Amino acid sequence: QKEVEQDPGPLSVPEGAIVSLNCTYSNSAFQYFMWYRQYSRKGPELLMYTYSSGNKEDGRFTAQVDKSSKYISLFIRDSQPSDSATYLCAIFLTGANSKLTFGKGITLSVRP
Amino acid sequence: NAGVMQNPRHLVRRRGQEARLRCSPMKGHSHVYWYRQLPEEGLKFMVYLQKENIIDESGMPKERFSAEFPKEGPSILRIQQVVRGDSAAYFCASSPNLGAGELFFGEGSRLTVL
Numbered sequence: 530q531k532e533v534e535q536d537p538g539p540l541s542v543p544e545g546a547i548v549s550l551n552c553t554y555s556n557s558a559f560q561y562f563m564w565y566r567q568y569s570r571k572g573p574e575l576l577m578y579t580y581s582s583g584n585k586e587d588g589r590f591t592a593q594v595d596k597s598s599k600y601i602s603l604f605i606r607d608s609q610p611s612d613s614a615t616y617l618c619a620i621f622l623t624g625a626n627s628k629l630t631f632g633k634g635i636t637l638s639v640r641p
Numbered sequence: 642n643a644g645v646m647q648n649p650r651h652l653v654r655r656r657g658q659e660a661r662l663r664c665s666p667m668k669g670h671s672h673v674y675w676y677r678q679l680p681e682e683g684l685k686f687m688v689y690l691q692k693e694n695i696i697d698e699s700g701m702p703k704e705r706f707s708a709e710f711p712k713e714g715p716s717i718l719r720i721q722q723v724v725r726g727d728s729a730a731y732f733c734a735s736s737p738n739l740g741a742g743e744l745f746f747g748e749g750s751r752l753t754v755l
Contacts, residue, residue, distance in 0.1 A: 535683070561742045572645075572732055572746035573684065617683060621742030628674065628697060629734075629742050633683040 532556060535618055535632030543640050548605040552618035552632045555599065559630075561621040562594050564603045567634070568614045576616075577603070608639045643668070645735050646715075647747035655755050660720040660727070662750045666735030673716045674734045674744060675708060684732065690716060723754045 535552045542548055561580045565573035577592040579585045585592045591604040617634040646665040654660050666673050671692055676684040686700040690710035710716040720727055730751045734744035
């Protein structure tokens, strides 16, 4: 079983739609949950992170974590063409061998 | 404040040659990570280094690959005797500490093996 599983894509939505991106993880010891955004031919950039169950909002973006079901989600409201990118969920476990483990990523296209 | 700098951005090598990828972390960051990204795949962890130390190399292929982060200068990912399967984007990321896993990524080095 992979440590992080991400819903496969690609995903295409019209401008203004609400987008839901989802991941599951297998190790309940993971402590931090992130969403990275990667534009084509660029490096990933951190979009949001959280460490507790519940919701965290930042503008049009909401990150949701459910530790009991090992499920993380990213919601994008009023999606814009500029949101077109690949979104990667990532989980992090602190400690001697701390590293960020990524999902495969899902490519989102927002049509004008 | 410059971000993570990687060079070269693009590198073409023939099979059997060596590839050297360099990464200068953000100022004040002492933790460096290397990841590999293949088409249609996510980022795969390769190695985690601190100054002069390899902390975790569990994602590195056992042969031909090596990494270092010397006391002075950039981190280097070295691939000897490259094969076509090494063609990928290699990303470096840095972090100031072991905190919440907030990694700052460079733009990547794209290796093409002919």
